Amino acid sequence: MLTEIFAHKGIIEMNIKMIAQMAGVSVATVSKIINNYSDVGEETRQRVLKIMDETGYKPSSSAKTLATKKSNLIGVVFAGELNSDLNHPFFVKVINSFKKQIGVFGYDLLLFSNENFFSEKEDYLARCRHFQVDGCIIIAGDQVEPSVHQLDQSDIPCIGVDIKLSGKNSAYIMSDNEKISAKVVEHLYLNGYRKIGFLGIERHSEITSLRENAFRETLKTFGLAVNPDWFVYSSDYEEENGYRAVKQLIEKGALPEAMFAVSDLLAFGAIRAMKEHGLRIPGDMALIGCDDIDACRYTDPALSTVKQDTEKIGRLAAMMLYDMVNKQMDPSAIVVEAELVARQSCGKTLP
Amino acid sequence: MLTEIFAHKGIIEMNIKMIAQMAGVSVATVSKIINNYSDVGEETRQRVLKIMDETGYKPSSSAKTLATKKSNLIGVVFAGELNSDLNHPFFVKVINSFKKQIGVFGYDLLLFSNENFFSEKEDYLARCRHFQVDGCIIIAGDQVEPSVHQLDQSDIPCIGVDIKLSGKNSAYIMSDNEKISAKVVEHLYLNGYRKIGFLGIERHSEITSLRENAFRETLKTFGLAVNPDWFVYSSDYEEENGYRAVKQLIEKGALPEAMFAVSDLLAFGAIRAMKEHGLRIPGDMALIGCDDIDACRYTDPALSTVKQDTEKIGRLAAMMLYDMVNKQMDPSAIVVEAELVARQSCGKTLP
DNA sequence: TCGATTAACGAAATCGCTTTCGTAACTTCA
DNA sequence: TGAAGTTACGAAAGCGATTTCGTTAATCGA
Structure with missing residues (x-):
C-alpha cells in the first residue's frame, strides 16, 4: 500500500496535491470531497477519504482562508x-x-x-x-x-x-444590571434594612451607571432615603479602595445599615475596614457584593453577592x-x- | 491625492496589488518594503509607506502564511x-x-x-x-x-x-516543586511544629509526585516523623474533597500539628472542616496551602500559601x-x- | 435509435503575498 | 573609456486550497 510509509499520522506534511496523486484524481475532486460537493462518485469519495485518514491529512487553514475569505x-x-x-x-x-x-x-x-x-x-x-x-x-x-x-x-x-x-x-x-440593583435593594429591604448605602466607581462606565441609577430609583420606590453620605466611590475595583472608602465612612460616623458594593473586591475592602474598627458584618452593617468571585465563599463572613450567569x-x-x-x-x-x-x-x- | 477617497482607514479592503498600482511600482517592490529588504530606493520606500499608512493597509495574514509557512x-x-x-x-x-x-x-x-x-x-x-x-x-x-x-x-x-x-x-x-515542599517543612519546623501532615492528590501527576516525595524527604532531613495517618489524599483539587479528608482526620482523632495542602482550595476545605468542629487555625492545627489564589487573602484566617511566580x-x-x-x-x-x-x-x- | 439529460471528473484561474533571478541604469576605477 | 560592480526594480513562479466551467461517458425518454 502506497500509504504505508506514513507510519505515524501527521509526520509527513501532506497537501491536497499529494492526496490527489495518491488517489489518482485531480485536486479539484479532492477539494470537492473535503467540502461535501455532490458531484463526486461514491467509490472515489471513499477511496480519497481513506487516504486522507491514513495520512492524517488536514487542509491548510491559510490556503483555505485565502481562497474563501473565511478563517473559522x-x-x-x-x-x-x-x-x-x-x-x-x-x-x-x-x-x-x-x-x-x-x-x-x-x-x-x-x-x-x-x-x-x-x-x-x-x-x-x-x-x-x-x-x-x-x-x-x-x-x-x-x-x-x-x-x-x-x-x-x-x-x-x-x-x-x-x-x-x-x-x-x-x-x-x-x-440585567438594573434588575441587579433592584434585587439587592429589595432583598435588603425585606430583611429589615432601611438605611442603605452604595459603594460604586467614580468614573462611570455604562454598566456602573445602570446599576447606580437603578439603585437610586429602587430606593425611592421603596420610600427609602437616598442619603449622599452613604454613597461613596472608589477609583477602581480593587480591594484597597473599597477599604479606604468604608474606612472614611466609619470615621465620619455615617455608616448606613447596609451597603451594596458594585464589585466583590470592593466589598472585601469594606469587610477589612469594618473588622479593623471592631465592627461586625452583618451586625453593624450588612453587605452585598457583586460578581460572585470564588473568594466570596471563603471570606468571614461569607459574602452575599450577585452572581451573573x-x-x-x-x-x-x-x-x-x-x-x-x-x-x-x-x-x-x-x-x-x-x-x-x-x-x-x-x-x-x-x- | 489619489488616496483621499479613503477617508476612514480600513473601510476599503486593500491588497498589495492596489498599493502597488497606487504607488506606480510592482507588487514585488511593495512586498520588499513590507519585509525590510534593502534593495529599494529611499524615495520609493517613503512613497509606498505613506500610501500604506493612508489607506490603513495591512498584509493578509493567510496569504503571508501560505507563502512563508510562518503564521505568527x-x-x-x-x-x-x-x-x-x-x-x-x-x-x-x-x-x-x-x-x-x-x-x-x-x-x-x-x-x-x-x-x-x-x-x-x-x-x-x-x-x-x-x-x-x-x-x-x-x-x-x-x-x-x-x-x-x-x-x-x-x-x-x-x-x-x-x-x-x-x-x-x-x-x-x-x-521548583521540590523546593516548595522543603520551604514549607522548614517554615513549619522553624515555627515549632513537629507533627506535620500532608493533604495531597490520589492520582499522582508529575507535579504532585515531586511535591510529595520532596515533602517526605525533607521531613526525614529534619528528623521528623513521616506518619501515614497524617497523609491524606483527595481525588481532585476541589474544596469539597479537602473538607472531607480533614473531617475524617479530625474524627479519627489523628490531627497533626500542621498540614501542607497541595492546593489552596483543598486548604479551604480543611479550614471549613476545622471550623465545623470548633477547632482553630493555627491554634489547633497550622495550615499552608499552595497556589496563592486571590481568595487566600480573604479567608479567616488568611491562608499561608506558596506563591508560584x-x-x-x-x-x-x-x-x-x-x-x-x-x-x-x-x-x-x-x-x-x-x-x-x-x-x-x-x-x-x-x- | 438518437438527441437530451445527468453524473463524474478535471483544467485552469484565483486568492494575496514572497522570493528568486534577471536586467537596465548608474558608479567606480584603472 | 570600457569592464566590473552597485543599485533599484520587475516578471513570474510558487504557496495550497476553492470554484467555475467545460468535457466526457453513461443513462434516459420517446
Missing part, C-alpha cells in the same frame, strides 16, 4: 483599561463558556495581544482584517478605546459583552455570534437575569 | 482532564503573562477549542499543522492525553508549563519559546523559585 476564527478583544484582560474572573468565565460553545460550531479563538502590533497599538479592525476573522467577541471593562467603536461600526460581526454596541453587524449581551452569557454570545456570522439572525441586544446569592454578610440580624 | 501564531493547548482550561487561576495568570510577553515579539495566540474538530477530538498536532502555528505552549493539569505527547515529539517547538516535555524541539518550565513563568515561557522558534536556543528545562507567603494560618501559636 473568532477574534477576542479585551477592551477598556480597567479590569479587562484575563485578570478579571468574570471575563474569564464568560470566555471559557464562550469558547466551549463556539468550539462546538467549529471555530477557534484568536486572542489579540495588546502590545505592539506593527508599532500601531490597538487597531483592532486592522487586526481582524489581517487575520480575516469571521467574527469578534468584544469584552469590555471601562473606558473603551476609540478603536473598539471603529470595529463595532465595521462590517465584521461583533458580539459585545458588557458593552453596548451599535454597529449594524453588532449585537450585545449583558446582565457567566455560563449563559458566554453560551448565548457564542450562539448569537454564530448566527450573525452565518446571516441567520439580525443583531439584537439581549439581557440575562442575574441571581442574588445570599450568604452571611447580609443576614437579618438587626434588632 | 502560537497555539495554546490546555491539556489534561483535571484543572486545566481557563478555570484554574494559576493557568490563567501564566497565560496572561505569557500573552503579554509573546505579544511584544509580535505573536498572537490561538486558543484551541477542545470540542469537535473535524469529528476527531484533541488531535493537537493536526490542528497545529492546520493553522501552521509557529510554536505551542502546553499547559498541563493531570493525566495528559496521548495526543499531547505526539505534539511534543513533533517538529513544532513546544514549551511546557507544569509538564515535562521530552521532544527534541520541546522545553519546559515549572516551579506565575508572572515569571509566563514571561520566561514566552522568551524561551520565541528563542526556540527562531532557532536561537536549544530547548532546555527551567525551574523557577516559588515563594512562601506567610499569613495567619501558619502563625506560631503553639504552646
Whole structure:
C-alpha cells in the first residue's frame, strides 16, 4: 500500500496535491470531497477519504482562508483599561463558556495581544482584517478605546459583552444590571434594612451607571432615603479602595445599615475596614457584593453577592455570534437575569 | 491625492496589488518594503509607506502564511482532564503573562477549542499543522492525553508549563516543586511544629509526585516523623474533597500539628472542616496551602500559601519559546523559585 | 435509435503575498 | 573609456486550497 510509509499520522506534511496523486484524481475532486460537493462518485469519495485518514491529512487553514475569505476564527478583544484582560474572573468565565460553545460550531479563538502590533497599538479592525476573522467577541471593562467603536461600526460581526454596541453587524449581551440593583435593594429591604448605602466607581462606565441609577430609583420606590453620605466611590475595583472608602465612612460616623458594593473586591475592602474598627458584618452593617468571585465563599463572613450567569452569557454570545456570522439572525441586544446569592454578610440580624 | 477617497482607514479592503498600482511600482517592490529588504530606493520606500499608512493597509495574514509557512501564531493547548482550561487561576495568570510577553515579539495566540474538530477530538498536532502555528505552549493539569505527547515529539517547538516535555524541539518550565515542599517543612519546623501532615492528590501527576516525595524527604532531613495517618489524599483539587479528608482526620482523632495542602482550595476545605468542629487555625492545627489564589487573602484566617511566580513563568515561557522558534536556543528545562507567603494560618501559636 | 439529460471528473484561474533571478541604469576605477 | 560592480526594480513562479466551467461517458425518454 502506497500509504504505508506514513507510519505515524501527521509526520509527513501532506497537501491536497499529494492526496490527489495518491488517489489518482485531480485536486479539484479532492477539494470537492473535503467540502461535501455532490458531484463526486461514491467509490472515489471513499477511496480519497481513506487516504486522507491514513495520512492524517488536514487542509491548510491559510490556503483555505485565502481562497474563501473565511478563517473559522473568532477574534477576542479585551477592551477598556480597567479590569479587562484575563485578570478579571468574570471575563474569564464568560470566555471559557464562550469558547466551549463556539468550539462546538467549529471555530477557534484568536486572542489579540495588546502590545505592539506593527508599532500601531490597538487597531483592532486592522487586526481582524489581517487575520480575516469571521467574527469578534468584544469584552469590555471601562473606558473603551476609540478603536473598539471603529470595529463595532465595521462590517465584521461583533458580539459585545458588557458593552453596548451599535454597529449594524453588532449585537450585545449583558446582565440585567438594573434588575441587579433592584434585587439587592429589595432583598435588603425585606430583611429589615432601611438605611442603605452604595459603594460604586467614580468614573462611570455604562454598566456602573445602570446599576447606580437603578439603585437610586429602587430606593425611592421603596420610600427609602437616598442619603449622599452613604454613597461613596472608589477609583477602581480593587480591594484597597473599597477599604479606604468604608474606612472614611466609619470615621465620619455615617455608616448606613447596609451597603451594596458594585464589585466583590470592593466589598472585601469594606469587610477589612469594618473588622479593623471592631465592627461586625452583618451586625453593624450588612453587605452585598457583586460578581460572585470564588473568594466570596471563603471570606468571614461569607459574602452575599450577585452572581451573573457567566455560563449563559458566554453560551448565548457564542450562539448569537454564530448566527450573525452565518446571516441567520439580525443583531439584537439581549439581557440575562442575574441571581442574588445570599450568604452571611447580609443576614437579618438587626434588632 | 489619489488616496483621499479613503477617508476612514480600513473601510476599503486593500491588497498589495492596489498599493502597488497606487504607488506606480510592482507588487514585488511593495512586498520588499513590507519585509525590510534593502534593495529599494529611499524615495520609493517613503512613497509606498505613506500610501500604506493612508489607506490603513495591512498584509493578509493567510496569504503571508501560505507563502512563508510562518503564521505568527502560537497555539495554546490546555491539556489534561483535571484543572486545566481557563478555570484554574494559576493557568490563567501564566497565560496572561505569557500573552503579554509573546505579544511584544509580535505573536498572537490561538486558543484551541477542545470540542469537535473535524469529528476527531484533541488531535493537537493536526490542528497545529492546520493553522501552521509557529510554536505551542502546553499547559498541563493531570493525566495528559496521548495526543499531547505526539505534539511534543513533533517538529513544532513546544514549551511546557507544569509538564515535562521530552521532544527534541520541546522545553519546559515549572516551579521548583521540590523546593516548595522543603520551604514549607522548614517554615513549619522553624515555627515549632513537629507533627506535620500532608493533604495531597490520589492520582499522582508529575507535579504532585515531586511535591510529595520532596515533602517526605525533607521531613526525614529534619528528623521528623513521616506518619501515614497524617497523609491524606483527595481525588481532585476541589474544596469539597479537602473538607472531607480533614473531617475524617479530625474524627479519627489523628490531627497533626500542621498540614501542607497541595492546593489552596483543598486548604479551604480543611479550614471549613476545622471550623465545623470548633477547632482553630493555627491554634489547633497550622495550615499552608499552595497556589496563592486571590481568595487566600480573604479567608479567616488568611491562608499561608506558596506563591508560584506565575508572572515569571509566563514571561520566561514566552522568551524561551520565541528563542526556540527562531532557532536561537536549544530547548532546555527551567525551574523557577516559588515563594512562601506567610499569613495567619501558619502563625506560631503553639504552646 | 438518437438527441437530451445527468453524473463524474478535471483544467485552469484565483486568492494575496514572497522570493528568486534577471536586467537596465548608474558608479567606480584603472 | 570600457569592464566590473552597485543599485533599484520587475516578471513570474510558487504557496495550497476553492470554484467555475467545460468535457466526457453513461443513462434516459420517446
